[in-house]
Amino acid sequence: MVNMRVTWEEKELIESIRNYCKSFPDGYPQLLEFAQDLFDRLTDMPK
Secondary structure (H helix, E strand, O other): OOOOOOOHHHHHHHHHHHHHHHHOOOOOHHHHHHHHHHHHHHOOOOO
């Protein structure tokens, strides 16, 4: 276990990835889409 300070968005991303993994193999595509959207927003760099 590691203690780390994260933003609310980072926490949401971690939890959404965990929830998606727990849903396998039944799968919930909306969980994957949500995690991908969060990741995209967190890594959006100015052009």
